[in-house]
Amino acid sequence: MLFNSPLYIFVFLPIIIIVYYALNRRRLTTAGKTWLVIASLFFYGYWEAQYLFLILGSMLTNYAIGISLHRSKLSASSKNKRHRTPSRKALFAFGILFNLALLGYFKYINFFLDNINVFTSIQIPSVHVVLPLAISFFTFQQIAYLADCYKADTQEYDFLSYCLFVTFFPQLIAGPIVHHNEMMPQFQRYRTKVFNWRNLSAGIFIFSIGLFKKVVVADSFAIWANSGFDTDYELLFLQAWGASLSYTFQLYYDFSGYSDMAIGAALMLNIRLPVNFNSPYKATNIQDFWRRWHMTLSRWLRDYVYIPLGGNRKGSARTYVNIVVTFLLGGLWHGAGWTFVVWGAMHGLAITVHRYWTSLGLRTNKFLGWLLTFLFVNCSWVFFRAESFEDAIRVLRGMAGINGIEHSASFLLTSNVFTRFDSALYAMFPPNGIIVFVLAAKSIIVFGLVAFLFPSTVQITGFMPYSGRFYFRRSIGQAALLGVTMFLAILTFMGGVTSSEFLYFNF
Numbered sequence: 001m002l003f004n005s006p007l008y009i010f011v012f013l014p015i016i017i018i019v020y021y022a023l024n025r026r027r028l029t030t031a032g033k034t035w036l037v038i039a040s041l042f043f044y045g046y047w048e049a050q051y052l053f054l055i056l057g058s059m060l061t062n063y064a065i066g067i068s069l070h071r072s073k074l075s076a077s078s079k080n081k082r083h084r085t086p087s088r089k090a091l092f093a094f095g096i097l098f099n100l101a102l103l104g105y106f107k108y109i110n111f112f113l114d115n116i117n118v119f120t121s122i123q124i125p126s127v128h129v130v131l132p133l134a135i136s137f138f139t140f141q142q143i144a145y146l147a148d149c150y151k152a153d154t155q156e157y158d159f160l161s162y163c164l165f166v167t168f169f170p171q172l173i174a175g176p177i178v179h180h181n182e183m184m185p186q187f188q189r190y191r192t193k194v195f196n197w198r199n200l201s202a203g204i205f206i207f208s209i210g211l212f213k214k215v216v217v218a219d220s221f222a223i224w225a226n227s228g229f230d231t232d233y234e235l236l237f238l239q240a241w242g243a244s245l246s247y248t249f250q251l252y253y254d255f256s257g258y259s260d261m262a263i264g265a266a267l268m269l270n271i272r273l274p275v276n277f278n279s280p281y282k283a284t285n286i287q288d289f290w291r292r293w294h295m296t297l298s299r300w301l302r303d304y305v306y307i308p309l310g311g312n313r314k315g316s317a318r319t320y321v322n323i324v325v326t327f328l329l330g331g332l333w334h335g336a337g338w339t340f341v342v343w344g345a346m347h348g349l350a351i352t353v354h355r356y357w358t359s360l361g362l363r364t365n366k367f368l369g370w371l372l373t374f375l376f377v378n379c380s381w382v383f384f385r386a387e388s389f390e391d392a393i394r395v396l397r398g399m400a401g402i403n404g405i406e407h408s409a410s411f412l413l414t415s416n417v418f419t420r421f422d423s424a425l426y427a428m429f430p431p432n433g434i435i436v437f438v439l440a441a442k443s444i445i446v447f448g449l450v451a452f453l454f455p456s457t458v459q460i461t462g463f464m465p466y467s468g469r470f471y472f473r474r475s476i477g478q479a480a481l482l483g484v485t486m487f488l489a490i491l492t493f494m495g496g497v498t499s500s501e502f503l504y505f506n507f
Helices: 006-025 029-045 049-078 086-119 135-150 159-167 180-188 197-229 237-268 286-290 295-309 316-334 338-359 366-385 389-399 409-415 419-428 433-453 457-461 476-494
Strands: none
Touching: 006 029, 006 237, 029 049, 029 159, 049 086, 049 135, 049 159, 086 135, 135 159, 135 180, 135 295, 159 180, 197 237, 197 389, 197 433, 197 457, 237 366, 237 389, 237 433, 237 457, 286 338, 286 366, 295 316, 316 338, 338 366, 338 389, 366 389
């Protein structure tokens, strides 16, 4: 079930909200929490019911380990012993290995087998396994929970609350990757269980912004991006740049749209998720980019990989190594392929260059820094999107102009992101390459300027995550009216809501 599907928007989400508040109104708070857990498991199992056993087994195992770590901490404290006793270390190590083994089998087993076959004479057949949805997200989330339990940084929660923490449907499939101390207290608060018109109207508004980004913008860019990447012929200069920029903005609006829709859906239930996306293409350096893009993943990698490796505490050389290793793992987390590893390595090296540059006391003009950052990110997305190194090199060759500058008008005519609106314009002009490119590139220019210059959804709405008083810049009536208006515009534009998957569902 997709956030942008009619079933989710018109059936699933309204029923969940109505029943949840109805149960809590009758003071059936445990039933209300149980209802959200059941709804979240149904949401997850809607794709492939057999993987319900996977997520349930993962939750049971991690919860049991977490409770054991928590109670052993209390026992050690009562006897004036160190928290990190050998038995606790062994239990924690087992928990980490369990999660990594689960992730490794379902996501990386064939990647490892294929590489063994390439580098040795052994020919091991591939294993037929389907990647379970969200396994990367709920695995990282539970690893963080175990690490915090081991550091004695958690409280003991009941199993129902833990299940809701892991499976809460707005953030289950593609994040954000949440911490227990962000979510657990919210599930316990009384005010979370009381219907709030202001939160509902704000949630509808934020959800509608995300739906617009996904359905109207990202899915339109996908047409041209796919036309460039999913072919086997050499791309010319404008074709290659059109394809790469289209994917750059497709990914931006797709992931941004999902993040908004997740925040909006959660807010309708009085839950505030952490902000996961904050106008990353406005970044003036690569470090700033990673403070804005997939912010909760960046936080996870910093807290549970970079800092345990030593962070910046062991000298400059070790710091640079730690950065590169962290980003290599971040790249591999996104997908079981060497193109993702290269993408991670590119960003790791870029961060080290930036840190070295600043350590010398050197500064870059803001505009130049922004331009270099965006061009680097755009080129690195080529490896992120390409199915193979050959495809990535093919697109990069075209972007470098190696195959020529003049392009095929037919390519743009068939892959233009707003072809159905431009047929009259094409009839007015001869199939000149530059004219066709200008017509096709208008969406890149328009929505690129939106990404570069316009405020983010967080800035527009004044949304505050999981703490403090929520401040929304519109009245309840204005928010509801704007949300409904935008929603109707989406339906009018598309002739109904489409159901294309979000890109991060693949990770």
